[in-house]
Amino acid sequence: MASIKKFQVTFDCAEPMRVARFWREALGYVAPPAPEGYDSWEDFDRTLPPEQQDAWAVAQDPTGEGPRMYFQRVPEGKVVKNRLHLDVRVGTGLVGQERLDALEAECVRLEALGAVRGQLLLADEENESCQNMQDVEGNEFCLD
Template structure:
C-alpha cells in the first residue's frame, strides 16, 4: 500500500502509533534505505534530497498486515479521500455499546495526541454504532470504530 504525502517521517511516526506497526528497517547489511538503493545501482543524483535517510515505510510486526510506504510527492492533498482506513478497536457488536464507546474514545484520544484531528462522531442514542472520523497529520480521513 502506498500513501502519497509531504512528510514521510511524520506519517511513519503517526501510522506506527495508529496501527501498532514498526518502521521498516533497511535490508540486511545496509545502514539506510538510501545506502541500499545506491548499492542496487540507483545513481545518487536521482535520489531526492533526504530520501531513504529515515524510514519511509512501516510493517506489521506480526507479518500479517500490509506494508505501507509513504511516498513523498510535491503536490498537497486537495480533495477528500476516495479510500480510507477503518481501525477496528471496539470489539464489535457483541460488546456492549458503552464499552465500545470507551474503547473508540480512548484510541481517538491517543491518536489526537499523536497528531490526528477529530472531524466528526458517528452514532447516536438510537444507533447501535459508534465511530469517530479523524484526519491524519496530512489531512487523510480514517475512522476509529
C-alpha cells in the same frame, strides 16, 4: 480457487517519514530493518542527496499479517476528501457506552500523536458508532 494476494497501502504525502511514524504508532507497526551499516533509516536518509531525503518510508506489521504501508513524497498537496480510507478497528464486538469509551480512549491517544478528531457518528439501526479522524497530513480514517 483463486489465491489471496498480499497488498500494500500507499499514501501520497508531503513528509513520508512523519506520516509513517504516525501510522507505526497508531497501528503498532514498525519500520523495516535499516540498511546494513546504518543504525536507523534516518541515519541512512541523511547520506542521500537533499532532493532524495524523506522521499519515502515504510510501516509494516511486525507479525507479517497486516498489509505493508508505503509513504511516498509527492509535490502536490491533498485537496479533496479521500476516496479510500482506513478503518482502525478498536471497538470490534463492543456496543453502546463500552464502544464509545473505547473509541474515545483511542481518539485521545491518537490526538497526542498529532491526529485530528472529526465527527463522532453515533449508532443507528444499521451501524455501530465510529469516530472520524485525520492523520498528521489530513488523511481521513475512522476509529471503528
